[in-house]
Amino acid sequence: MKITFDWLQDHLKTNLKEKHLLEQLTNIGLEVESVASLSADNELFKIAKIIKTEKHPNADRLKVCDVNVGEKEFKKVVCGAANAREGLITIYAPPGATIPKTKTKLVVAKIRGVTSYGMLCSESELNLSDESDGITELSTKFEKSIGKNFFSKSKSNLIDLSITPNRPDCLGVRGVARDLVASGFGKLLELKEKKIKSTTKQNLKVKIIKEKKQGCTAFGSCLITNVKNTESPQWLKDKLISVGQKPISAIVDITNYVMLDINRPLHAYDADKIENGIIVRNSNSGEKFTALDNKNYKLDKDMCVISDQKGVLGLGGIIGGIRSGTELDTKNIFLESAYFEPRSIRNTSKKLNLDTDAKFRFERGIDPSSIESGLNKAASLIKEICGGEISKIDIQKIGTHKTKIIKFDTDLFEKISGFKIPTKEMIKILEDLGFKCKKEKKYLKLTVPSWRPDISQEIDIVEELVRITGFDKIKIITPIKERTKSTLTQTQKLFHFLQRAIASKGYLEAITWSFTDSNYNDYFKQTKKEIKIINPISSELGVLRNSIFSNLIMYISKNLDRGFKDLSIFEIGPVFFGSSPGEQTTVVCGLSSGKKSRLSWIDKERNVDVFDVKRDVIQTLIEAGYNSDKFFIDDNTPNYYHPGKSGRIFLNKDKDQVAAYFGEIHPNILKNLDIKTDALIGFEIFLEHLKFSRKKLNDQRPKFTTSDFQKSERDFAFVVNRDVKAQDLINAISSVDQKLISNIKVFDVYEGENIPDNQKSIAISVTIQSPEKTLNDKDLEKINNLIIQTVENITGAKIRS
């Protein structure tokens, strides 16, 4: 919503300055988004006419125009706009002028070898609208004004307010003024409303069809006959330009002015083009019409249309149609002032993807009692400027708007705001805002003004009072430092622990989108359902991720392209397995690429391998409090891992839920995604699969005992089939005697010479120590034999002699 201090002063009387105004607006909730000076050298911008255009000798798209700027000589201006044509009346900025939008100062410049004196401006360059396609087109009515200033001499700044959607009343200057007055910023001026005094009947019949979903509840109108549409008088043009609107013709300018001034949208029809009266009805599916934006619309069922016998004239409260639009030679005007239901407006405009000033206002709620005053104001102005005769006002209604009454408990104010104001002050504020107040004991009986659709209950009144009194009156109550409930749940603690544990292994934490490219996702989704976003910002971000790998791989690949080789990154976050709330799990997912000890003077460089990543995962799980003695690992992994170089980890031998996967990313994926690295190893830890012991970590810790009796280390080398796992041997050994065997370590794996094909040798060191005594040779011999026997029996191994 754009206003100026000048315009505000049509409605309020104040001695305060613009500086105070800006502060006050923000303080009462009408946030000042920007303040722009339109006045800075705006007398330089002239209304001008293109007399002649020629193709630029050196550029196909450019034209060289001779422009009449009201001086003896025409100005030569180079212009690239497609609509620059002979006879067009537009706006000229001379060298020295500063373009309002870009803040660039024009100079005489050679453009591709032709000297250009100034520039012809688009609406967007002048901050008139967002229209940047071509230069401004002014109607032929401006012919008389060639050479005159386009902008008024007003020194008032353009103030852009961000009006929240609950405040349609502040979409008119008067509404803003009213709020300001309530906050003590001056006095509200009475509107001098000129009532239409006419004896002529409005003889164009209007009928609102009573039907389900009818979006129009009241339709006011009057006829103005024998008008002469003309250029608006200077004061009106200045007013519109001062808030960044382009003047068009008196009739259009007047309806715009009334809308901006008192937030009353109106629509002017050429009465002669309406056939046999107006019918306000629901549209039929498939009905078509051409709107004032020159676009054809095909309507759905049940959109609120204004029609005549021939068909649709316009979409009520949204946009009018070409067929009945006013033109320069329009003689008889049918002026509409109606009430349209916000819900209907919103449905229709959303379906047709149409956004207009009127729509924006009606969908927020227009004052239903402004129908008449709007007609009075506009019709009188039309008569004043364009002449003609006004008919009586006709208002058709199919419903009435109930006046809202609120019984307000004055104590509620302090209860919510934490501070007190006297009831007298409350009444003053509310009356200034347009409420009628009646005191009934500790209650106020309030009649809500018709322009406030946002107010329906007591809390709304509290808001009004706090807002106008000022948020700075609220006292700070310092919070008490007291905690009765633990801050984090066990799962949340684990989340933070895993996050930092993985980072401490040398991984950089990344945060990537929860959505991803389906082309990448397909590699990692397995049997999970693809979850499409209906309206993605781009097709590369079209699905929710089924795995974090898709994004991590994409980004690691980008980093590899930047020339980094040895990278470790991870992310902890959601992956999705369904499109319903809760169908998501938390995964810690990491990738490690390249080499270890690259270009080291001291260590031999080697590729990152699966055992590096296995260490990171296992160490993390152990640090998180899980007992590695119980871990169970096998090689059954999803197909995006290398089938031979990947594993999954269970926290115990029951194998109920996979705690983690780790392994090389499948070489085919690297090939298909064209990822060039020495090695790429990944892992996934599934947060929700990590079960908690019922005991706290502290209570899980066994009693501290040590043995000072002598320990002995024995080495064994077993020859086993290649498919026997080291884990099987370790498990077999530890099953022999958990009390005496305190440590088992694989220290060599060997295949090759001296070992039969398809077999391997695994060398294991076992530490044996008794908590009770020093073991003698006989004891040791016994346990030795038992180890060999057990391993041979369970795994089919043979001890190497």
Add this chain to the structure above:
Amino acid sequence: MSDLKKIREEFISKLKGKLDLSEINQIKLDLFGKNGLVSSQFKKIGTINESERKKFASDLNVIKDELQNLINSKINEVENAEINKKLDKEKIDITLPERPFVRGKIHPVSQTIDEISSIFSEIGFSVEEGPDVENEYNNFTALNTPDNHPARDMHDTFYLDEKKQKLLRTHTSPVQIRTMLKDKPPFKIIAPGRTYRSDSDQTHAPMFHQVEGLHIDKNINMGHLKGCLNYLIKEFFEVDKIKMRFRPSHFPFTEPSAEVDIGYEMKDGKIIIGEGNQWLEILGCGMVHPNVLKNVKVDSTKFQGYAFGIGIDRLAMLKYGINDLRAFFDCDYRWLNHFGFDPLDVPTNYRGLSR
């Protein structure tokens, strides 16, 4: 001169000479070996008559100790000399690089979430979570934003079905609804998490982070809200003084509603919080709307309180001088390294949030 004295003088003079380790060991053997000179003197003790025996034994012990000490210190001396000689050869270039290490980092958003959690933990808030995919009801309707409310336009929503029933949450506020439906008042929670809007330009990302706050109890008023946010901002920016401004605003789920600005100024291209005359919007808040309480079956005549929503990424940018929001999610190795935090830097209250 007795034998003993002779032995003593002879060997003391021998031991003063330059000897290597084997020579010293030979001397040791000569003296204290099985048939060594000193050892044989000890064997003689029994044969000496009683009147002289005591003195003899005592003299012998003195000489033994003296020679032994001398031998030990000589051995020590020689050994040290040998080590020192070896050390000379072992001199390396100590300026060569250490063995390589890699350093992991925590993302600034995660760090900021931990900081905020730590701050709120002090005043008794606990952390709640909700799903990223929400239903239309929790994200809008229950929050007093019925279908066709223009406020919905302010949220460019990602939908997962044509009927627009399932969506990516546009704010963390649905966690309020979930929390209040699940438990009974009082409520005192924060809910950090990912949020989504189909908006993407220089200052907007389709995904960003918010932290929701909710405090519902008997008699919680706007003074408590102001106090809580004042405390948060002061603690978060680790400054003694802040400038904060509450501006009336509108959110369907709170009333009265406010947007909160903090005062700042730019010094040498850096933002200084708490000084200067410029204002920066950092959060939205208000008193939970009675309609919302009704939707979650909390009696609004007995319970009331406040809620707020803060952009975490924005806070992180301000505190740590990060200019570009898009970079948060670009996963540039250099950026992560530059702005990331050491995993050991866990924000805690006693140690201070940041170093």
